[in-house]
Amino acid sequence: MPEMIVTAAAGAIALVTNVVSPLKTGWKGGIAFDDHVRSLRASSLDAQLEVRTGTDVGLALMTTYPLLVDSVLVAYWYRGSDDVALQMALIDVEAFAIVGAIEGTSNFLSGRERPYGANCGNGIPNNTNDCQSSARYRSFFSGHTAVSFTAASLICAHHEALQLFESAADHVACATGLVAAATIGTLRIVGDAHYFSDVLVGAVVGTSIGLGVPLLHHYKRAEPGPEQRSDFRVTLVPGLGGATLLGTF
Numbered sequence: 001m002p003e004m005i006v007t008a009a010a011g012a013i014a015l016v017t018n019v020v021s022p023l024k025t026g027w028k029g030g031i032a033f034d035d036h037v038r039s040l041r042a043s044s045l046d047a048q049l050e051v052r053t054g055t056d057v058g059l060a061l062m063t064t065y066p067l068l069v070d071s072v073l074v075a076y077w078y079r080g081s082d083d084v085a086l087q088m089a090l091i092d093v094e095a096f097a098i099v100g101a102i103e104g105t106s107n108f109l110s111g112r113e114r115p116y117g118a119n120c121g122n123g124i125p126n127n128t129n130d131c132q133s134s135a136r137y138r139s140f141f142s143g144h145t146a147v148s149f150t151a152a153s154l155i156c157a158h159h160e161a162l163q164l165f166e167s168a169a170d171h172v173a174c175a176t177g178l179v180a181a182a183t184i185g186t187l188r189i190v191g192d193a194h195y196f197s198d199v200l201v202g203a204v205v206g207t208s209i210g211l212g213v214p215l216l217h218h219y220k221r222a223e224p225g226p227e228q229r230s231d232f233r234v235t236l237v238p239g240l241g242g243a244t245l246l247g248t249f
Helices: 002-019 035-042 045-078 082-110 115-119 143-162 169-190 194-216
Strands: 233-239 240-248
Touching: 002 082, 035 169, 035 194, 045 082, 045 143, 045 169, 082 143, 082 194, 143 169, 169 194, 169 240
Parallel strands: none
Antiparallel strands: 233 240
């Protein structure tokens, strides 16, 4: 019950903070290495827009994988455990809701102008949606990066704790997710949608949430019994501070 309340509250915060316009803080320009790393941006506006579209697709794939592949296809269909599938999906949804709430709140309070905003009226027509909409002031921090790293960290947590594939493929899935998340973060810079600092903070926050939520659920693998089982299941048992999630095969 507490987890459901947290998920609902975080989801509501994420929704509201992503709908209302950010505060007008006047925060513009880069900090530290931001301006130097910004040199990675694509040379033309059309190329930048194409890159941003690519990151939208990448984000959709990243958020889909832990829910559809790990929970539904592997745990539910392949392993035949609806309990595992349900618990994994609930953990995923909670993590995504929390990171969405944090990212939305940060965007709302910081009101940082995106790097391309400096070119509005000078290379980018002022009447474009990018320059006119409130999304222009949602740079800090990168939501694409945060959510992607949350997804990648969830993939790592599930595969390392439950050994979904029971092979080295579990490590490969984890590594691939992290590489994909890092690629999306880098492409947000290439698309001139975020500064390096936006992407760095997004990666840290996303990783912390993606690993932290499963750990708060006491995600651990049970010791194998005298008879190796071929089925796959998760059991919730009482534990200090809440329920403990035990995975067995």
